[in-house]
Amino acid sequence: MAWTAVPPFRSMTPTTRMPATLAVDIGGANTKAALLQGMSLRTVSRPFEVWRDREALAAVLREVAAEAGEADAVAITMTAELSDAFRTKREGVAFVLDAAEEALGDRPLSVLTTTGELVSVEAARARPWDVAAANWVASALAVGAAYPDALLIDTGSTTADIVPIAAGRVAASGHNDLERLLAGELVYTGVLRTNLAAIAPRVPIRGEWCAVSSEYFAISADVHLVLGHLAEEAYDCPTPDGRPTTVAFARERIARLVCSDADQLDAGEIDAIAAFLAAEQLRHIEEAARRVGRPLPPQAPVVAVGAGAFLGREVAARLGRAVADAPAGWGAAGAEMAPASALAALLAARLC
Amino acid sequence: MAWTAVPPFRSMTPTTRMPATLAVDIGGANTKAALLQGMSLRTVSRPFEVWRDREALAAVLREVAAEAGEADAVAITMTAELSDAFRTKREGVAFVLDAAEEALGDRPLSVLTTTGELVSVEAARARPWDVAAANWVASALAVGAAYPDALLIDTGSTTADIVPIAAGRVAASGHNDLERLLAGELVYTGVLRTNLAAIAPRVPIRGEWCAVSSEYFAISADVHLVLGHLAEEAYDCPTPDGRPTTVAFARERIARLVCSDADQLDAGEIDAIAAFLAAEQLRHIEEAARRVGRPLPPQAPVVAVGAGAFLGREVAARLGRAVADAPAGWGAAGAEMAPASALAALLAARLC
Numbered sequence: 001m002a003w004t005a006v007p008p009f010r011s012m013t014p015t016t017r018m019p020a021t022l023a024v025d026i027g028g029a030n031t032k033a034a035l036l037q038g039m040s041l042r043t044v045s046r047p048f049e050v051w052r053d054r055e056a057l058a059a060v061l062r063e064v065a066a067e068a069g070e071a072d073a074v075a076i077t078m079t080a081e082l083s084d085a086f087r088t089k090r091e092g093v094a095f096v097l098d099a100a101e102e103a104l105g106d107r108p109l110s111v112l113t114t115t116g117e118l119v120s121v122e123a124a125r126a127r128p129w130d131v132a133a134a135n136w137v138a139s140a141l142a143v144g145a146a147y148p149d150a151l152l153i154d155t156g157s158t159t160a161d162i163v164p165i166a167a168g169r170v171a172a173s174g175h176n177d178l179e180r181l182l183a184g185e186l187v188y189t190g191v192l193r194t195n196l197a198a199i200a201p202r203v204p205i206r207g208e209w210c211a212v213s214s215e216y217f218a219i220s221a222d223v224h225l226v227l228g229h230l231a232e233e234a235y236d237c238p239t240p241d242g243r244p245t246t247v248a249f250a251r252e253r254i255a256r257l258v259c260s261d262a263d264q265l266d267a268g269e270i271d272a273i274a275a276f277l278a279a280e281q282l283r284h285i286e287e288a289a290r291r292v293g294r295p296l297p298p299q300a301p302v303v304a305v306g307a308g309a310f311l312g313r314e315v316a317a318r319l320g321r322a323v324a325d326a327p328a329g330w331g332a333a334g335a336e337m338a339p340a341s342a343l344a345a346l347l348a349a350r351l352c
Numbered sequence: 353m354a355w356t357a358v359p360p361f362r363s364m365t366p367t368t369r370m371p372a373t374l375a376v377d378i379g380g381a382n383t384k385a386a387l388l389q390g391m392s393l394r395t396v397s398r399p400f401e402v403w404r405d406r407e408a409l410a411a412v413l414r415e416v417a418a419e420a421g422e423a424d425a426v427a428i429t430m431t432a433e434l435s436d437a438f439r440t441k442r443e444g445v446a447f448v449l450d451a452a453e454e455a456l457g458d459r460p461l462s463v464l465t466t467t468g469e470l471v472s473v474e475a476a477r478a479r480p481w482d483v484a485a486a487n488w489v490a491s492a493l494a495v496g497a498a499y500p501d502a503l504l505i506d507t508g509s510t511t512a513d514i515v516p517i518a519a520g521r522v523a524a525s526g527h528n529d530l531e532r533l534l535a536g537e538l539v540y541t542g543v544l545r546t547n548l549a550a551i552a553p554r555v556p557i558r559g560e561w562c563a564v565s566s567e568y569f570a571i572s573a574d575v576h577l578v579l580g581h582l583a584e585e586a587y588d589c590p591t592p593d594g595r596p597t598t599v600a601f602a603r604e605r606i607a608r609l610v611c612s613d614a615d616q617l618d619a620g621e622i623d624a625i626a627a628f629l630a631a632e633q634l635r636h637i638e639e640a641a642r643r644v645g646r647p648l649p650p651q652a653p654v655v656a657v658g659a660g661a662f663l664g665r666e667v668a669a670r671l672g673r674a675v676a677d678a679p680a681g682w683g684a685a686g687a688e689m690a691p692a693s694a695l696a697a698l699l700a701a702r703l704c
Binding site for chain 2: 051082084087088089090133158176177178181182184186187188189194195197198199201205208209210211212213214215216217240241243252253256258259260261262263264284288
């Protein structure tokens with residue numbers, strides 16, 4: 001493993017003249033940016049599904065960067081290469097690098113690898129598999145700099161990253177998505193975009209098990225909205241039926257999972273389905289976290305970040321582990337987009 | 353139960369002057385029509401996803417009817433009301449009835465209920481829940497007229513209908529979709545449109561279990577295409593990535609289920625994933641068929657129809673049951689769209 005830790009944020013003081021660094025985390029459904037200057041972190045998030053209109057990516061990157069503010073240097077990381085807008089990851093990486101160079105290339109631009117290096121765009125082009133899906137490495141390095149032993153659980157809109165930190169080093173056993181799925185370090189469940197049909201094959205209804213429809217009728221954002229885990233404004237991805245992100249419409253979407261509607265099921269019955277599915281998501285993350293965290297000492301805390309940090313904290317309780325704060329300086333918005341926040345700091349540290 | 357059997361096709365002879373009857377089965381993703389005149393059955397199928405452009409439904413019905421040919425009377429049945437183009441089934445049924453009346457209302461028009469009645473459009477409007485998702489009843493009545501005891505397994509593009517026939521009568525315990533999901537009589541798995549992420553939470557890869565991505569990356573048509581169960585031309589629904597329906601592209605889609613691509617996994621590894629998922633679909637149908645068929649005598653055969661009849665036949669073998677032919681007169685095309693074929697005959701029998 002070639003991962004090395006970076007100094008934690010708290011070692012940076014406002015009196016040091018720090019360069020302004022911009023990090024952009026280019027996902028398949030969301031693009032997130034963090035601008036760090038000294039102790040000040042500014043974050044921007046933009047829902048953008050690359051498969052809908054990949055040609056718009058450069059424009060989106062330009063907008064997000066402009067909104068974040070002036071930067072002396074830029075680093076990017078990506079997961080968008082997995083989108084089926086591209087036939088292979090190689091093609092996807094090349095496309096994202098082109099768009100990033102076009103939109104952000106007027107400043108020094110580097111790309112994160114899965115071993116924690118920051119490499120040039122040219123080097124990234126030559127090693128597409130090393131820069132694909134590397135964003136979790138940034139957060140893991142930052143956590144490793146703050147805590148000698150920890151279990152990072154970053155639960156986002158679509159996936160959960162579970163990364164062990166041991167003796168201050170990233171102790172993950174997988175590098176790419178496939179290795180990480182096999183290891184339990186990548187769990188494809190999140191608090192916004194997950195199709196409920198992919199969470200459980202059956203749900204309880206009126207005291208019985210009911211098999212579910214496999215259509216794209218409702219998503220995890222509907223579940224967490226009706227359960228009060230998320231506010232309406234946090235539901236920032238498209239709804240499956242194109243209707244509003246209110247609790248009433250979310251209940252209609254969830255009812256359709258069992259081929260029903262709001263005439264047929266009452267709110268209590270629908271909310272019971274939601275509660276079951278949230279518990280199933282929790283169980284999936286818990287099982288993976290138990291497996292990934294097994295080598296860690298019992299006192300290693302969980303660092304729970306992401307839009308679904310509430311799930312990571314609950315997993316910590318089930319594992320009997322303490323919950324530790326995200327690395328200082330991220331704040332609530334930074335912890336929601338840990339890879340971008342951490343990558344901005346990583347770039348700043350490398351520049352100094 | 354108010355279901356009554358109709359005379360089987362074979363009681364009709366070409367010398368009898370029969371009215372030409374048209375049946376249209378209006379689904380959420382496909383519209384199917386069957387025109388029956390004497391012993392001659394003509395079928396038409398049109399992929400049409402009602403949520404993409406519901407206003408086009410009347411035009412699609414008009415085209416499908418014109419392609420099927422001149423009819424003296426028309427009967428319809430539907431499952432399209434479940435589409436999230438509509439907030440409730442009530443709204444969906446009303447919309448479909450309006451479109452049917454507009455497109456097909458120049459001839460006597462009737463609507464199938466879940467108890468096997470053919471009612472007027474006005475009566476259907478007053479009882480929307482009785483005409484929603486009734487299409488399986490037509491096939492079950494026809495099977496009941498041909499076999500005193502049987503287990504109908506109609507495996508379509510999206511779902512499998514499993515209906516017990518006992519003593520010549522439809523012995524289903526559920527009427528509507530929810531009751532049928534609860535009873536195992538409706539299984540939401542099919543041979544074309546099922547998201548692979550909804551078939552199994554993990555797949556075998558290189559001797560290990562690998563959790564899957566929950567995105568809409570690949571569907572059951574990809575699986576059955578690479579396994580040789582389906583021909584390219586049978587893959588008549590849109591592909592998830594918009595690329596062609598060839599084996600090579602299907603393999604790329606399946607690789608993406610484990611966040612991989614054709615650079616990372618070879619054909620043998622991808623086909624092993626496909627074989628596992630096909631076996632899982634089979635297991636789901638088998639489990640439901642065991643449960644639904646439990647009250648039937650051992651000599652009751654399986655009548656396997658639908659685009660996925662190959663799965664129904666394999667389930668019969670696992671259950672130790674014989675496979676019986678579809679009711680005479682359907683032919684291969686008719687058996688692929690059993691509800692429309694059976695409904696055309698049901699209407700003809702009612703008219704005589």
